[in-house]
Amino acid sequence: MxxxxxxxxxxxxxxxxxxxxxxxxxxxxxxxxxxxxxxxxxxxxxxxxxxxxxxxxxxxxxKSKEEILYNCHIMVYDAMDISVKAVRGNKGTGLEKLENLYEEFVKLLTRDGLALLADIGGLKGDFKKTVLMRRGKIERAVTRIVIAGMKDGSIAKADPKVTVFFFMGALNWLNLWFEPGGRLSGEEIAQAFVAQMRAGIAGPKP
Amino acid sequence: MxxxxxxxxxxxxxxxxxxxxxxxxxxxxxxxxxxxxxxxxxxxxxxxxxxxxxxxxxxxxxKSKEEILYNCHIMVYDAMDISVKAVRGNKGTGLEKLENLYEEFVKLLTRDGLALLADIGGLKGDFKKTVLMRRGKIERAVTRIVIAGMKDGSIAKADPKVTVFFFMGALNWLNLWFEPGGRLSGEEIAQAFVAQMRAGIAGPKP
DNA sequence: AACTCTTTCGACTTCAAAGTCAAGTTTCTT
DNA sequence: AAGAAACTTGACTTTGAAGTCGAAAGAGTT
The missing domain is CATH 1.10.10.60 (Homeodomain-like)
Structure with a gap:
């Protein structure tokens, strides 16, 4: 100082x-x-x-409370975008990529106080538009991986949207019950979530 | 009168x-x-x-806006309690019971405009206390079934809390994207969710 | 058709929280 | 040590939405 x-x-x-x-x-x-x-x-x-x-x-x-909320959202999406990019280059099946990405997501949200806030209604105008756009971008990236996994047989064929919404819901819910320093570490939750996500969607081809 | x-x-x-x-x-x-x-x-x-x-x-x-919110919560929990009771008598493994219950939950939330609202912070005093109690009650009932399933081998052994939070997250998230009359019917979503939930946690014993 | 309980309304008050401001204090630079 | 920029404050104004009230319109009963 x-x-x-x-x-x-x-x-x-x-x-x-x-x-x-x-x-x-x-x-x-x-x-x-x-x-x-x-x-x-x-x-x-x-x-x-x-x-x-x-x-x-x-x-x-x-500048305003709304601006704070906006930045809270953007920070998470920035971090997620980086994880998405990191996974893009990876070799492996769609399922493997998704596992890596999902694990990163859970770790993000249990570290650093980053949180996926549900509160988008508190934003107006461009703030809202941008946040929805960023959220859509992440969602589409994940969906793309899931679709690729369905093509290569590593993920069971089903409606991709519902498949994605199911395990993305767990991430959004995470914020409301996870307590840093509680009984369960972020690592442990990440392991458990990835396992459950994987088993839930794994396809016929190993 | x-x-x-x-x-x-x-x-x-x-x-x-x-x-x-x-x-x-x-x-x-x-x-x-x-x-x-x-x-x-x-x-x-x-x-x-x-x-x-x-x-x-x-x-x-x-009487007040808060009272409306309170009643929105209670209506869902009432409906869920009924489903829980209905499942209690069933024969079958823990996993089978859980499947039935989860399917009922999804149908509840995609019918009749019932919604699991996340907004508990808007409630104060007894309203808040009661809602938290009711939510806890449902959560414990589900967890009990999961634990029973782990005992009878129909559900893979893991931390019960994390297991439950994972698929309950999907239910809470459902409210934010589901549109009645949209591309996907409540039935379809229920089928997909149950399948994904089941595969995610199924144990060794068939 | 008069009577009464139910239901509705426009206009008002209250209230909590966001946002502003002018003036003060601290911290760094020279 | 003086001056400037960074930083902080308590007290004030604004705003938007919750909640209230007295009067009146509607519906069922006799």
Whole structure:
């Protein structure tokens, strides 16, 4: 926080970085509260207090409550997009790819306080449009893998949409009961979820 | 409340029945809106208008918005309790019982506009306590069946809680994407969900 | 047709929470 | 140490939706 003022190249003390870090902290604190209580049941004052700040201080870092919610959503989708890309290159059957991806998803959601929030109704206009678009993108990517798996025989033939919605539901529900530091670790849940997902859809061809 | 005073039995025109029916209509209309938009994103005025009423007319049938939400929850849990009881008497393995129950659950949620709402944060005090209790009751009933299934070998041994949360998540998520009258009927979804749930957890003993 | 209970309405009040502001304090730079 | 930028504050305004009320229109009964 304090940098030496002497002659050489004093570590730049990047103010932007400081600001960005605090802004991130605000969004994560809010996200954690939204996850547990829901967007509308969490006031800006609560968020502020959880960080030891006053409400107005929050508005130094964010423009509005809606913007916080938007960023909570986008952060998760960004992380998921990365996982999707990572899996794209993989060799293996559709089922294998899906296992890898799903495991990453569970780990994401049980680490770092990232949460798939259901609250999209709290967003308006472009915020809403963008979030729905991003969610659709993830969904389509997963569905594509499932369809590929059905083609190569690693996944049992069925309606792809229903198949996907079934195990994606488990991810969305996860946020409402998972407690970091509870009896079950994210790792354990990831293992169990992947196993159950896999067994649920595995096809005839091994 | 009022019984005909004349000699014969003129059509009773039961006012209580009328009232109860309209009250039910209010709760269902509200439930449908809550399901799609969320509790806090649905105003009383909207609910009223969807029924062709004014806001004040709503308050003739319900005491508060919170009471509506409470009743939406309770109606689902009542219906689920009935399904649980129906399954209790059944013969068969744990897995078979669970299949029957799960199928009933999906059908419930795709019929009659009943919806498992996630919004519990909108409730306070006794309302909240009761809803959480009812939800816990259902969860425990399902978990008990799963544990029995693990004992009789029809369900693969694993952490019962995680096993249950996985497929119950699909039910909760269902509400957010299912559209009555859409491409997929409730029947079809029920078949697909049961199949995927079953395959996901089936044990060694057939 | 008069009477009464049920049902509805428009207009009002209340309330909680989002968002704003002017002025103060702290932290870094020179 | 002075000046500027970053940061924080308590008190204020705004907003949107919940909930209330007195009057009136409708329906069934005699």
């Amino acid at each position: 304090k940098t030496p003022a002497s002659k050489s190249t004093p570590p730049p003390f990047d103010r932007e970085r400081q600001y960005a870090a605090k802004r991130r902290a605000v969004i994560f604190a809010a996200g954690a509260a939204f996850r547990k209580q829901g967007y509308h049941n969490t006031s800006m004052v609560e968020i502020a207090r959880s960080l030891g700040l006053s409400k107005a201080a929050l508005y130094y870092y964010v | 009022k019984t005909p005073a004349s000699k014969s039995t003129p059509p009773p025109f039961d006012r209580e029945r009328q009232y109860a029916a309209k009250r039910r209509a209010v709760i269902f209309a509200a439930g449908a809106a809550f399901r799609k938009q969320g509790y806090h994103n649905t105003s009383m005025v909207e609910i009223a208008r969807s029924l062709g009423l004014s806001k004040a007319a709503l308050y003739y049938y319900v």
